Amino acid sequence: MVAGGALLYLTIKKVIYKQIDNSLITEKTIIEDQLKPTDTIPDFEATFGHQIEVKLLNYRVKNYQAIKDTDIYDAVTDSYIPFRFIYSKGNTFQKKGYVITIFQTISEKNELLQDVGLYMFFLFFSLLLISILINYLIARKLWQPFYDSVRIAGRFDIQSDKPLDLPATDIKEFNQLNEVFDNMTSKMRNDYLNLKEFSENASHEIQTPLAIIRSKSDLLMQQKNLNKDSINLVKSINEATTRLFKLNQGLLLISKIENQVFHEKKTVSLKEIILAGLDNYKEIMLLKNIKVDIDAVDEAMVEMNDVLSEVLISNLLSNAVRFNINGGFIRCHIDHKFLILTNTGPPLSTNPDDLFIRFHKNSENPQSVGLGLSIVKKITDSYGMNITYSFHDNIHELILQYR
């Protein structure tokens, strides 16, 4: 557009100059036509900004013609005024030379040109603005369904029970896109649901065979004439069964949280749950000489499922007790926003970033199943809470932002 404007400006300028030049040439030709046969200089009316000089020479000159720009000082306005002039030399029929110089002011033309240029600039500029605005409005209207789809697709959560429902539009291409999106996400959801259902079913179905193994080994254990080898065998079976059971139980719990089995909510007091949880570990903490320090506000209430709140706190406390040292401490601070649980204990042997990952476990503790903290994470995630872990000076710190 700028280039177009500049081109137009130059074109107009060229046209104006050409017009001036033409009029100069025409005038010169008229003078020549009078001069050549008669050898007399015709009369001219000198007008402002227009000046004609004709000189007759007594010798022959070479034919020559040029059109040029010049500035002539004007005493009245004390300024230089731009002029265009034609300078022409030629010979009359009587072989006498002559020189014709015609000056034509172009200041008005320049002003005109400037005005035209300015108008054009404004015109183009406003055109530009208007076209941008129109473009924007049209694009917004036109792309609205697209942005709607993007917004809805962005909010898509595979774990939610609602399918991605993109609205139909008047635009064929967007409908195609939405259809592809819908198909893709519904396939994803189906796969996810199948997987979820499978893991829950598998967990359930494992329970009965596990019960059989455990019952048979319980019976085997009660037999009187077992030798040491058989005892060790049954013991191993028992341990493995317990491990499998814990594992299964943990996975089942996770899949239940995912399936939102625990959807009922109550207002529960964090302080009460902590106190009840600690009570469960009272004897163990006594044995390990662990000092407990609770500083909690009574109003620390949270809206969540009571079973899950107990599981959450119990898992956190269980870790704080298990990975504690003899003569260590557990401190629990609850305010209106945070629950901070600190406890002494040896540093983690593994990367703390993986702490909340499923089956991540401390290598020093082969008996551990490695699901406790991933269950914690599942629960906090499902309530939009935030939990972070840090370790410094041999003190583990878990911060739960419950509100």
Add this chain to the structure above:
Amino acid sequence: MQDDNKNIINQQNLSFSVIFICFKLYIRFSIFVLYSTDVKLLIVEDDRSLSRSINDYLRLEGHICEVALTLNDAEQKAGVNKYDCIILDIGLPDGNGLDLIREMKSKKLTGGILILSAKSSLDDKLVGLNIGADDYLTKPFHFAELSARINSIYRRNNLLGLNEITFNEIRINTEDNQVYVNEKLFVLTKKEYDLLLFFMANRNRIITKESIVEHLWGDNVILTDSFDFVYTHVKNLRKKIVAAGGRNYIKCIYGFGYKFIES
């Protein structure tokens, strides 16, 4: 008593004696039924292998057991016989075990109900307990736990002075949670008390440390190094009983756990 009978026969009063014998037998039978410590159980579980195991174990405990593999079978048996406790699986091939509870309650049949389910789904548990089941146990379970639950249901449902467990010099009052040795009250912590009851419910049976952990701390608690604490608890309990003048009944069984020995 036989002398009595002979005297009566000798008195040639045959018809009277027959009626009398019948009457005495009836009284004795009634007394037997009323005061029998044998617990009569119905096991409703469709998995043959598991129901056989449960049957075997509970028979070892001295309980009288019957097995029903289907809901239909269970309904018939429960309609005819009186059971102290029904061990009920929910997922049965011909229906939902919860229906049996509803039917029993509508027919006002007595007897405790212990739900045994692979589903630890909260809804099932709540529904089961709401419509009249006494307890809920999730598979897989320890037999020691099953035994303890059955005993506790039995105690709760029978009002014939059974809120007391007497065992040689030890007497436990389950109503106010007091324990006496040689009629002398002695104090146990909550966990030690639970442990003693657990042992009582599983006399002469090997109890694994795992089952003790699960019983004392619940199965949601994952305590891998808790076996040391079981050891300490058992040690403390034993010490307290012995200090109060009782005998040492708790025997350590290599590799497994403990056994509460009667003799």
